[in-house]
Amino acid sequence: MEKTHSCTIVKKTMLCPDTYDFVVNFPQEPKPGQFVHISCGEGVMLRRPMSVCDYFDNNLRFSFAVRGKGTKLLAQHSVGDKLDILGPLGTNFGVDKKGDGVSLVIGGGIGIFPLFYTAKFLGEKTEAILGFRTKDLVIMEDDFNAVCSKTHIVTDDGSYNCAGLVTDIFKERLQKGDITSVYTCGPRGMMKAVAEIAAENDIFCEVSLEERMGCGIGSCAVCVCKIKGKYLKVCQNGPIFNAREVDFDE
Amino acid sequence: MNNLDMSVNIAGISLKNPIVTASGTFGNGWEISRYYDLSELGAVTSKAITLSPKQGNPPPRIAETDSGVLNSVGLQNSGIEFFLKYDLPNLRRYDTKVIANISGNTIEENCEIAKRLGGEVDFIELNISCPNVKQGGVAFGTDPRIVYDITGRVREHCSVPLIVKLSPNVTDIVEIAVAAQKGGANALSLINTLLGMKIDVNTRKPILANNTGGLSGPAVKPVAVRMVWQVAKNVDLPIIGMGGIMSGEDAAEFILAGASAVAVGTANLVTPTAALDIKKQFVQYLVKNKIKNVKDIIGAVIAN
Structure with a gap:
């Protein structure tokens, strides 16, 4: 039990x-x-x-x-x-589906936390793209540096490294053509943008969703999100979902 | 403890103990059964069953309040066919009674669901008190004439005892309980949730996507105990009492007020083993107070 x-x-x-x-x-x-x-x-x-x-x-x-x-x-x-x-x-990131190329973990703000543990499983060819609002909120840079081959950090206001969004770096990084998987967690708008870019480039992408939760084990059905037109439970059917199946606007 | 008689009787059916799960907080047992043996419970109550699968309300569906929880799930479920094919056979593996909570959009739908359940479950609990759906639910449960009518009509299609689950969102709970009794109810469940609301004062938006939701948890317990007490005094039907039961002493309070059994709801959201923990604490209460038979304290409150 x-x-x-x-x-x-x-x-x-x-x-x-x-x-x-x-x-x-x-x-x-x-x-x-x-x-x-x-x-x-x-x-x-x-x-x-x-x-x-x-x-x-x-x-x-x-x-x-x-x-x-x-x-x-x-x-x-x-x-x-x-x-x-x-x-x-809950479910886990499909690290076994990462492919032969480079894996990206793309996170925003406090969404970066699950990506650190995930990056450890993805291996040395992993790169991190992390976005924060401002310099004071930049966290875990050393942690990610230790497990990723490269850690790109952007801030909304440019107070640390370059100003911009994680999606700017993501698009830039795609030019090399060696990315085979993306794992993302952060604000909903960010994940939606990342998911769209991944889909356009036909890259495997998984997201970690969040919703106000009750029991955490699937009994109460409060923490739902729309997946392929159906309400699924974040705690039990997720929190990890294939990005292509998430109805981000619902 | 060996000579402790925990069994209670609901409409002619014996429950081995008075601890039951409340509908909607227990799924259909799949998840919680990974934390303890469901045979420990007197009965389990299914999540509300509708005729066709139901999507439920948009999220957020939950908000915590002081000593309470607001929810607006909106009866998301896979429908009667799925329940009969998958959920029920699984629940039947346990040595516990099964209460099927039904919540059709119309009276006819409720009759149809009751008919399909036939004698496959031990009880049917008619939900006329859900505050989170536009059709059915509490719309049925606040007018005594409708309560009488729906109870009578659904009763005709039930092969097992019919429990009617009452809403606290009424002025006179006794009037509603009497109507259910006259309609042919074999037992009553009370209370369902109290309609409530929570607003984020910074965004000025309600927390729940549905704006309002049903309040449960310790915050509603005094209201629930009072309603059980009033109904028990005026209606000659067994009562399953519920509303914020978090401990064995809470369970005792409902039984003293007049409930023959008690349902654990919100506590299941806090800890998966809640109903089992509450049962153990309730046994401790009985031992401590030298009560050998639970039936001896049903309605045994010494009111002023």
């Missing part, structure tokens, strides 16, 4: 203002792209889904930005505290 895990926080760091990085003891090895469902503490009922950012030596890393009551409460936990965690849950 599956069960929830009582996990001790072993490390807590702040990545940038209001964005935290936790490492907890965790007994089950996740697949890249999967998520865990975390109880934030007394006063908040529903768990909050967090993408797996990394897994090593029975330690699970997840990172999150403080956005509401749940994440605020979660951020107040310290090293040594216990967290009630359900998972790993």
Whole structure:
């Protein structure tokens, strides 16, 4: 039988203002792209889904930005505290479908977290294209540099590296003709643009979707998104979907 | 504990214990059965079944509120045919009673679904209280004449006891319960969710795509306990009580108010093992209070 895990926080760091990085003891090895469902503490009922950012030596890393009551409460936990965690849950990125060429992980803002763990599975020919609003929000550059052959960083306002969008770099990078797969996570508009470019160039592309979630295991059917005209559950049928099948405008 | 009698009776059918799952929070058991043996429960309730598959409402469908949860799923399900072919045979593998929650758009649809279920399930729970659909749902459940009519007509097509699930979005719950009883209901479930709303004050937009949704969880529990108590005093039908049950003591509260069984709903969204945990805590409550037979405390509140 599956069960929830009582996990001790072993490390807590702040990545940038209001964005935290936790490492907890965790007994089950996740697949890249999967998520865990975390109880934030007394006063908040529903768990909050967090993408797996990394897994090593029975330690699970997840990172999150403080956005509401749940994440605020979660951020107040310290090293040594216990967290009630359900998972790993959901589908995984098809890293076995990466092809013979270069794989790209394309992320925006706090959407980059699942891509780090995924990049580790994709191997040395992987490149990252990461976009952030501004310099102060640029995070995990060293992490991605360590596992990717190249890490391209852009900011909306040009305060760090060049100004632009991840799709600008993506289009530029396509010129070489060696890209065979794309894995993306970030704001919906960004993922839609990435998916369109990948489709135009006939490149395998998977996206990690997000939706307000309830149970996390597929029982309550609240976290749906439209896939090929049908509502599917992000927690159970996803969070990873083939980009071509997602109805981004629904 | 060996001489503890946990069994209860709902409309002539014995449940081995009074802990049930509430419709829509448990899927059709596939997922939660990976966390514990469903045979631990007195009964399980299916997700609402409609005649044809139903897409449900656009997301977001959920918002957390203080001590509560708003949802507007809109009865997404695969329809009666799929339920009979796949979900029900799977549920039948467990030693537990099966309650089929039905929610047709029209009275005729409900009759048709009841007919197709035949004697394959242990109970039919008629949902006349969903606040998230335009047709059927709560539109049926707020007018006593309609409640009487729909209960009577669906009852004619049921081969098993009919439970009518009531909406709390009414002025007088007793009036509705009496109408269901007169219509031929064999048991009552209460309460469904309370119609609610949450607005993001910065974007000025409601959180739910459907604007409004059904409120559940601890926030509604006092309302639910009060309604169970009022109905139990005035209607001679077994009641399945529900509304924010998160612990064994919450379950006891509903039973003292007059419920013969209790359904765990929102708690299933918090932890997959919630219903099992609540059952264990309820046993502890019975032991602690030296109660040997659950039936002894049904409606045993000492009211002022």
